[in-house]
Amino acid sequence: MKPIPARIAAFRAKGAARFGVVTEAGIIDLTPDYGSRFAGLKEVIEAGALEEVIAAAEGRAPAFAEAEVEFLIPIADPEKLICIGVNFPDRNAEYKDGQAAPGRPSIFIRFARSFTGHRQALIRPPESPQLDYEGEVVIVIGKAGRRIAREDAYDHIAALTLCNEGTIRDWVRHAKFNVTQGKNWDGSGSIGPWLVPFRTADQLDDIALITRVNGEIRQQDRTSRMIYDFRYIVSYVSTFTTLVPGDMIVCGTPTGAGARFDPPVWLKPGDVIEVEAEGIGCLSNGVEDERC
Incomplete structure (x- = not known):
C-alpha cells in the first residue's frame, strides 16, 4: 500500500479561516503557529514554505475532526485561474465535428468566486437546469516564470489538487468566440479537497483520474493520455x-x-459528485438550488 501523501488544507472553523495538515485522525491546525506570517496557503507558497509548514505538523495531535470544519478553496485569491479545454483524445471526438485535435490548447479563465470547497454544495442557478460536471487535475504554481522551458516546467509547480469544473452548458453557447458566461456562475464548481506537495514526476505523468456521480463512474482516463501534457x-x-x-x-x-x-444528464439537488486522482485524493460535492 502506498503511503498517504502529505495533505494541507484551507478550512473554516470556530468562525475563522485557517490552514492545517489533514491526517487520518483529523486536522492539525497550524494557524496559531504560522497565521501571523501567512494569511493563507498562497502566502505559504509564495514564501517557498510549504514543506516547512507541513513538517511542523509532525507528531502533533489534531485540533479538529474533518466533520467539524468547512473546507475552503485551497488558494482563495489566485492572481490567475486558467483552464485548459479539450485535453483528452476521446473528449475531442465528443464534438463530432470531424476535426483532429488542434495544435494548441483551448484556454479560458475562471474567477475564484465560481468555485467552492470540498464537501460544499455546487449551486444550480434558476436561469438554467444544465449544471454539468468535469473532473480535472489542477497544478499550483510555486515559482514565478515567463517563457518557461518545457524541461524546466516541473520546477515551477508547488502542489497539486483537484477540480470539478462545473459548467452551465447552455450558457457556454451564448456567444461565438467564448465560454466565459457558462464557466463562471458563483459556486458552480469546486476545487480541493487540499493541496498535495509536488515532489516527483510520477505524481503527474501517468495517474488515474475518475469522476463518479452517485457512485457511478462517468469519467475515467489517465493523465498520460492528455493531448497537452503538464510540462x-x-x-x-x-x-x-x-x-x-x-x-x-x-x-x-x-x-x-x-x-x-x-x-x-444534468446534475440536480441530491446528487453527489466525486473527482478522484491517484496520490491526490477525492473531491466530493453535493448539489443545491440557488436561494434567490
Missing part, C-alpha cells in the same frame, strides 16, 4: 503571461460529462 501546459501558458506563485491551472477533463449523454 507543455506550463511552458505554453507562460509564453503569454507570467506565472506567479498561487496561480492555478485546471488541466482538462476526460470524456463522459453529462452533456454527452443522449439525452443529456
